[in-house]
Amino acid sequence: MKRVLVATGGGDCPGLNAVIRAVVKRAEQERDWEVIGSIESFNGILREPTEIRVLDEKAVAGIHVQGGTIIGSTNKGGPFAWPIKNKDGSWDYADRSDEMIRKLQYLGVDAVISVGGDGSQRISQGLFEKGLNVIGVPKTIDNDLLATDFTFGFQSAVQVATEAVDKLVTTAASHNRVLVLEVMGRNAGWIALHAAIAGGAEVCLVPEIPYDLNKILEKLKSRYSRGKGNAIVVVSEGAMPKGGEVVGVKSTEVGYEHIRLGGIAHKLSYDLKEAGFEADMRETVLGHLQRGGVPVAYDRILASQFGVKAFEMVLKGEFGKMVAYRHPDIIAVPLTEALDRPNFVNPDCSLVRTARGLGISFGD
């Protein structure tokens, strides 16, 4: 019996369970393969006792419609930097990668499918370089990888953000308000850009196009001068003023303290008021609502394609590679190549031109 181990690392992402299910369903068609899952990314392997779960058809029945991941996830640590708390409360980090590879051998694992974001894939590459048979599956709602046309989870996040805009539009219009919606995306503005177009926003702020507060004021005032006392502003958590620095990217990572300082949505309202803008403004921070819930059909399909392909790469021995979507095919790209090429919003791309064509201002 051969064994493939699946691990899911990093933030929540709609479609993770569909990947797991697809790997298991495909593996069940081969006589000699069994799938096991490591609980909370690679941490399950390193813990004592080892936390491993057998993943058979029954374990994955119906999970493709569920958000989250049935084998848990984590943003913390990993085999190359395992956190160890010192007596004085400070932290040290240990390299336990060799130990982990030994444990995998002991568990009879022939290949590892590592589903995760850039952090997880750097670990995958590190393990591959140490001889482990690793295959990567990209996981990010931010869609910030050039190697693949789209990542699963992204369309679900866009759909949630768009439905939020749809809801805010009626409040904005009924109350003559400017409503600011802060969405995720880290340093990439894709979610904001898509939601602004789909929802029909007036202003869209993305990290790749630093904004000028005066241009935003101009846009809002020109709208007011035409008798419309309301507007929707979609702002990416990583957006920033020209010459300024990002205040928001961390907004979803830290709790109470950070909110006190305010994310980019609150900063923007504050700055607009300071600049003399008198309209009534409100901020909505979507936060984790973008990461959870039932994946849209698009993401379930893409995730299923990734899962089936990943297992077929195991069969073929194509290790050190990551699955990717190049319409209409699912291909394999070297992990190194995937990690080196982020996908940011090009200010001259088709989508930005569409947004400008719809009259959306980027504040530039």
Added chain:
Amino acid sequence: MKRVLVATGGGDCPGLNAVIRAVVKRAEQERDWEVIGSIESFNGILREPTEIRVLDEKAVAGIHVQGGTIIGSTNKGGPFAWPIKNKDGSWDYADRSDEMIRKLQYLGVDAVISVGGDGSQRISQGLFEKGLNVIGVPKTIDNDLLATDFTFGFQSAVQVATEAVDKLVTTAASHNRVLVLEVMGRNAGWIALHAAIAGGAEVCLVPEIPYDLNKILEKLKSRYSRGKGNAIVVVSEGAMPKGGEVVGVKSTEVGYEHIRLGGIAHKLSYDLKEAGFEADMRETVLGHLQRGGVPVAYDRILASQFGVKAFEMVLKGEFGKMVAYRHPDIIAVPLTEALDRPNFVNPDCSLVRTARGLGISFGD
């Protein structure tokens, strides 16, 4: 030709447009009646030039599926306390109620249907006492009126809050987190209570049952001791600790400044951490997402019933009253009675008992 004027006041509430449409549709069945709408509650009547819109079948076609209100709304001022800005920036308030009644006579208005919350209905009662033919339609997503079994907008808010819990559950489970969801409701805990039951929360905090931080800690720790490192806490914006005071009710009313101080969700996380609770926590403040968007079928139906009934009360001359739902009938209750009896969560009511039966802790 007789005229009925419709005004919608106060915060956004799914179903407002269905009320307007129902009044118009019912009025079109009478030969001699015309419906007009005052823009932004009663303000449209007092403005120069007067802002009035004729509401015929075409104007209301299909609006019952839309959130917001096609005639606008406002939380500010009103005929009894019209804000006037002094030169030094301070505000005075003028009583323009007599002027408004004269203007309504001038416009040939025979009756007024005033859709609004308690603030608006106090104005309705004041105008009725001055001789105006007023009929009230209650509007609150908070469901805090004893006179009616339910108000429209409430079930839509509960549905939105429940879907938010559904989304957070998967993140909580995948990441071993405690997720705190702050919902609206002012001083009534109904939205929190309903969403906690429907979504399957572990803790529900409502204004009517002040909480003890230690009891919440106990509940969370007992859950952790059984191996579940995650939980959902639904907290009403008006919830407060025993002996404490409300910090959150205003969270949806003011912008940047208030968020810096933190609403109740952020306060709760902060207090739990201060008390030594070590789990990873995140807060989500639903805010205006609860008030906008397509109303659920239940609210469209209730709002339609209110609208038809209100116009029929106009025909019968039942003024100074408010429509109300007493299953399965729609009745008329005196405005004074309606205003005097708020509907708060009774700690011994059937729903609270159900919640406790499901193992939900109120932190008491």
Added chain:
Amino acid sequence: MKRVLVATGGGDCPGLNAVIRAVVKRAEQERDWEVIGSIESFNGILREPTEIRVLDEKAVAGIHVQGGTIIGSTNKGGPFAWPIKNKDGSWDYADRSDEMIRKLQYLGVDAVISVGGDGSQRISQGLFEKGLNVIGVPKTIDNDLLATDFTFGFQSAVQVATEAVDKLVTTAASHNRVLVLEVMGRNAGWIALHAAIAGGAEVCLVPEIPYDLNKILEKLKSRYSRGKGNAIVVVSEGAMPKGGEVVGVKSTEVGYEHIRLGGIAHKLSYDLKEAGFEADMRETVLGHLQRGGVPVAYDRILASQFGVKAFEMVLKGEFGKMVAYRHPDIIAVPLTEALDRPNFVNPDCSLVRTARGLGISFGD
């Protein structure tokens, strides 16, 4: 250890799992109680080997958001009329009720919570009369029980039907079509009536108000004469022409053969065309889409209330009764009383008056 057995019988109904979960959650708060479930209604008890499943907290985790029932259901047979196939292919029915009661004693069952429609509750009453400690929980998406303000599952069915109307409206308007939507409800028109109001239909046909084809033609033609070449007709599966007989009730019960004969939606289109109506018409039969899927918050709450109350009735020994909702309380009513009083649409009720007030024709 005491045991309560739960069984779910009859057609699918959103909220069934929330009832099961609530019973289990409430029972876990008592020291000495265990909940078991009989697979496929009472059939699980009678089968060899007995099909019983222990229902603990883990078994019911998260099930309240799922449609269907985790212990299965069935419309066939039952202890009083167990089907036995003869050699010649014909069927006989055996009374196995005494055997079932003996088996329950053998299993150590102290009380039975029977969740089901009128068929199941007649069985419950029969078993109660034979000495079994039975408590009934009503289950019908049709809302046709006078004993309770509402049944769970109904609002979910109404929401699905309303969303279907919302979708059809745009097609009707874009293509100048008359679209006929057939919804469930058996002999009660509640789903049709609610969906017609919530969706904004022009015609609503219910079993309780037999229609006159000419009146429908009149309504449609008067609409056309005002320049609107489209309309939505919501028709209950049990609707029928004056003096005619029901053709549709069975449409969801039998398969291919019946559809060949056509349900009421197809009959109506056909009859309208035969009567010379020239507009383009299309029919949509919602069918099982109304019964499945994630329950709306309202139904999850009502179902949870029923489940907690049912178990508390077990503790108090209130047998031979059914839980019911009388706003805002959950009460117990004798099974006999519940079975004797169906809840049909009263042509003079508030909802029908609202519908007429909105200009909806019942074809009468």
Added chain:
Amino acid sequence: MKRVLVATGGGDCPGLNAVIRAVVKRAEQERDWEVIGSIESFNGILREPTEIRVLDEKAVAGIHVQGGTIIGSTNKGGPFAWPIKNKDGSWDYADRSDEMIRKLQYLGVDAVISVGGDGSQRISQGLFEKGLNVIGVPKTIDNDLLATDFTFGFQSAVQVATEAVDKLVTTAASHNRVLVLEVMGRNAGWIALHAAIAGGAEVCLVPEIPYDLNKILEKLKSRYSRGKGNAIVVVSEGAMPKGGEVVGVKSTEVGYEHIRLGGIAHKLSYDLKEAGFEADMRETVLGHLQRGGVPVAYDRILASQFGVKAFEMVLKGEFGKMVAYRHPDIIAVPLTEALDRPNFVNPDCSLVRTARGLGISFGD
């Protein structure tokens, strides 16, 4: 002032209004351009009096979230084959294309943007050959055009079909039934294939892979033998048995008569029963529910891109071409090329391999 005329032809498709809005929004950025819409495809131009509507920013406000098309659509006739009813009730068809081109000149129309399916685009090409400045925008929920990666409307249809599968799954499981869902797609199986993967069906039947009834029986029976008495079968309206002929494609085009004969879903159930399959089966025909309603974010974005691009092609004089999506760009392809190359499911494509990898049977 220059004028561009927009026409929308053929069946309903989520995203049509987003195209119209994008053309108008983009045109408003040019000084000299005005957009007008022809009511009910090109028919509005040919009617007496001409039915034309000015499309300005107000006319298109908020329409991108609505299904259907605000300027109406039609499947009937067109300038090259205008239907004329003879006295004996038979029909003749007249070529009114020259007349239409003259009328467009008379109306001062400088360019035409024709949004429609293959029928409409053949008309576009015909008009272009006669000298009209035409630009095509593809419209089909079937996604059956090779020239473009995706068409708008398709993802919305897939989402609706997938949600239907999600709902049916719980009924299938609770009642041990085989549920057959018939979806649209004409001669292309894309909707069925996507929904089957996203929803997790057991069987998927598409026109491109004729099925063998025995293989389906085998699949269902093997599932039953493993103790699962339920299954979901997604069948494309154009699916057919090996050596058989299509029975279903017309199912959405004709009314009562056709349903009597049964679409492919009913035929399949019937054939399975005739072949001795004893399980309980039910059929659901999604029909027009797939074409209406609020478009998903994906379709709104793609439609907006198409609209902006189409107007920019007008500015550049790129006539006789159609907009198309080649990720991540929006390009222009000659109409003739677009019309000649349909996009059918290749039995060896990545998606089919994924489906097989998930254990989905195509009955081959």
